[in-house]
Amino acid sequence: xxxxxxxxxxxxxxxxxxxxxxxxxxxxxxxxxxxxxxxxxxxxxxxxxxxxxxxxxxxxxxxxxxxxxxxxxxxxxxxxxxxxxxxxxxxxxxxxxxxxxxxxxxxxxxxxxxxxxxxxxxxxxxxxxxxxxxxxxxxxxxxxxxxxxxxxxxxxxxxxxxxxxxxxxxxxxxxxxxxxxxxxxxxxxxxxxxxxxxxxxxxxxxxxxxxxxxxxxxxxxxxxxxxxxxxxxxxxxxxxxxxxxxxxxxxxxxxxxxxxxxxxxxxxxxxxxxxxxxxxxxxxxxxxxxx
Numbered sequence: 001x002x003x004x005x006x007x008x009x010x011x012x013x014x015x016x017x018x019x020x021x022x023x024x025x026x027x028x029x030x031x032x033x034x035x036x037x038x039x040x041x042x043x044x045x046x047x048x049x050x051x052x053x054x055x056x057x058x059x060x061x062x063x064x065x066x067x068x069x070x071x072x073x074x075x076x077x078x079x080x081x082x083x084x085x086x087x088x089x090x091x092x093x094x095x096x097x098x099x100x101x102x103x104x105x106x107x108x109x110x111x112x113x114x115x116x117x118x119x120x121x122x123x124x125x126x127x128x129x130x131x132x133x134x135x136x137x138x139x140x141x142x143x144x145x146x147x148x149x150x151x152x153x154x155x156x157x158x159x160x161x162x163x164x165x166x167x168x169x170x171x172x173x174x175x176x177x178x179x180x181x182x183x184x185x186x187x188x189x190x191x192x193x194x195x196x197x198x199x200x201x202x203x204x205x206x207x208x209x210x211x212x213x214x215x216x217x218x219x220x221x222x223x224x225x226x227x228x229x230x231x232x233x234x235x236x237x238x239x240x241x242x243x244x245x246x247x248x249x250x251x252x253x254x255x256x257x258x259x260x261x262x263x264x265x266x267x268x269x270x271x272x273x274x275x276x277x278x279x280x281x282x283x284x285x286x287x288x289x290x291x
Contacts (some may be wrong), residue, residue, distance in 0.1 A: 036171060057192050070174050077171060077181045083135070084142045084183070090132050094125045130160065133185045145169070145184035152185050162191040206279045208251030214248075230257065232265050254284060261286075 002207045037043055046053035102120050104110070133143045144152035146166030153160050167187070168180025185191035204210070212225060225244035228262035232238045242260045247253045254277040261276075262266050270289040278285050 045203055058216040070172065071100055073171050073173055074118070075259050077173060080137055080140060080142055082149050083137050086133055088188060091129060094129050094132075129189065132157075133189065133191070140169070142182040143188055145182065146180070149183055153191065160191075162186065181203065206250055206282050206284075208229045208249065208254065210250040212247055212249065214255070220272075221236060225253070228257070230261060232261065232268050232290065234265065234268065250279065250284075254278065257284070257286075 012246050033049070036045060043048050044053045044057060079157075101121060105118060107276055130153055133153050134141065136142065140148045141150065141152055141164075142148065142162035144150070146169045147164045148169050152164035153162055155161075158164065162185055164184050164186075167184060169182040170178070170180050173179075203256070225247055226240050227245075230240050230242055232240065240260055240261075242257050243252055244256055247256060255274055258269065258274055258277040262273060267289055270287045276287040
């Protein structure tokens with residue numbers, strides 16, 4: 001019910017009407033808010049309803065969301081670690097099988113044909129270890145250390161190269177839990193080589209009969225050699241190209257180089273063919289003419 005304050009002596013009818021309208025509007029707004037609270041079962045529906053309560057609600061929501069994220073992280077970490085544990089078991093099984101095969105080949109009961117057959121099995125075991133170390137779950141390569149977005153191992157010139165880094169990828173699991181959910185392939189299998197360099201050179205001496213196929217380089221995949229360029233400088237440099245694609249041995253390479261040089265400049269080498277290109281330990285040597 002609207003009323004005219006006693007401080008007003010005489011008031012116009014318009015003011016009475018405005019005061020009444022304002023009171024009615026305020027009552028309608030209060031009823032609307034009460035209706036909204038009853039319909040939503042929430043006392044605060046917007047920050048303007050109660051600024052202090054809204055601040056407390058925001059803090060509580062943030063804490064609840066953080067706890068929910070921790071729960072999701074724990075579930076994901078459990079899945080990754082379970083898969084990692086299964087992969088480690090597969091690696092252990094493969095290594096034990098390889099050890100058993102190696103032990104069985106010691107003694108007089110094994111010959112070259114048996115060892116060749118067993119080597120095929122060893123090769124398949126190596127392939128399985130390679131595939132296991134490259135496994136992933138939801139795009140996370142769990143043997144890549146903290147570099148989980150790409151495959152940690154790749155083939156490289158007949159061997160394998162590790163491309164991961166770090167000890168493991170950490171994730172938010174709560175204040176009391178601090179450990180990575182991935183590991184490096186080096187921790188799992190010793191993927192990084194620990195070479196010991198001695199004082200004795202064990203590389204074989206290069207001879208004319210050494211086959212290109214037995215040397216390191218492109219012949220590994222039975223690919224032929226390419227070409228090399230030789231510069232003859234007798235005042236005016238001349239570059240000649242020597243085609244080595246038909247070479248099968250180191251002696252063939254030496255003959256091709258010497259023949260190409262003598263064809264271009266017969267006086268460039270000191271001796272008679274085929275003694276001008278020889279071998280010195282692991283390298284080719286040329287008997288160059290004076291000047």
